[in-house]
Amino acid sequence: MMQGIFITFEGPEGAGKTTIIHKLVMELQQMDREVVITREPGGIDISEQIRQIILNPDHTMMDRRTEALLYAAARRQHLVEKVVPALKRGAIVICDRFIDSSLAYQGYARGLGIDEVLAINAFAIQELMPDLTLYLDIPPEMGLKRINQHQGREINRLDLEAIDFHHKVREGYHLLLRKFPERIVSIDASASVDLVYEAAKEAVEAFLCKNN
Numbered sequence: 001m002m003q004g005i006f007i008t009f010e011g012p013e014g015a016g017k018t019t020i021i022h023k024l025v026m027e028l029q030q031m032d033r034e035v036v037i038t039r040e041p042g043g044i045d046i047s048e049q050i051r052q053i054i055l056n057p058d059h060t061m062m063d064r065r066t067e068a069l070l071y072a073a074a075r076r077q078h079l080v081e082k083v084v085p086a087l088k089r090g091a092i093v094i095c096d097r098f099i100d101s102s103l104a105y106q107g108y109a110r111g112l113g114i115d116e117v118l119a120i121n122a123f124a125i126q127e128l129m130p131d132l133t134l135y136l137d138i139p140p141e142m143g144l145k146r147i148n149q150h151q152g153r154e155i156n157r158l159d160l161e162a163i164d165f166h167h168k169v170r171e172g173y174h175l176l177l178r179k180f181p182e183r184i185v186s187i188d189a190s191a192s193v194d195l196v197y198e199a200a201k202e203a204v205e206a207f208l209c210k211n212n
Helices: 017-028 046-053 064-088 099-109 112-127 138-149 163-179 193-211
Strands: 007-011 035-039 094-095 134-135 186-190
Touching: 007 017, 007 064, 007 099, 007 193, 017 035, 017 094, 017 134, 017 193, 035 064, 046 064, 064 094, 064 099, 064 112, 099 112, 099 163, 112 163, 134 163, 134 193, 138 163, 163 186, 186 193
Parallel strands: 007 094, 007 134, 035 094, 134 186
Antiparallel strands: none
16 A cells, blocks of 8 residues: 655646656655655666657657657656555655657657557556646747756757647646646746746645545
8 A cells, every 4th residue: 555645746847846856855855754856767777778769969860659668668767666666655655747748749749649658658568657747837938048048958859859749748748737637737838937836736735635
């Protein structure tokens, strides 16, 4: 039986997820709970190696179905090794991206179909969905501009996609907001870091208060 809480962060490229996650984790660590921070694809050795294959800018010939399957494979190993054990210990797990990324990027933007990619991932996650998902919404032009101005941030294969692709990713996320309204909270990520963080903190506190 899972005793922990699984919170995921989603958003287009350059939404600022990493910054908000680290600020939130510092806040949550003041509680009398274990807090585990992780990311997808990655989080553990095998999944990090799959990440290098998926996001390598040289792998422009990667088939879209191959891409979707690699994400699902990395997700499965990450769950088994890191997320599920932490939840069973009663930890709060904060994950940078999860299944909604696959649904928005591969399902909608790549044209594979949201339901089809959901079926692939159902096999990988065995019904383990996030308890709460914070979606940081930002226009693609603004997000990509942030990436280009960010020193030290890795430029991956998805960053190099045409702007139309990134608009489709955002459209995909908006579809997911309507599909999972009970789980996903949308936050305007074009605002200042402080405002975005306060909105994220408020959403998490409201969820914890409701479910404690």
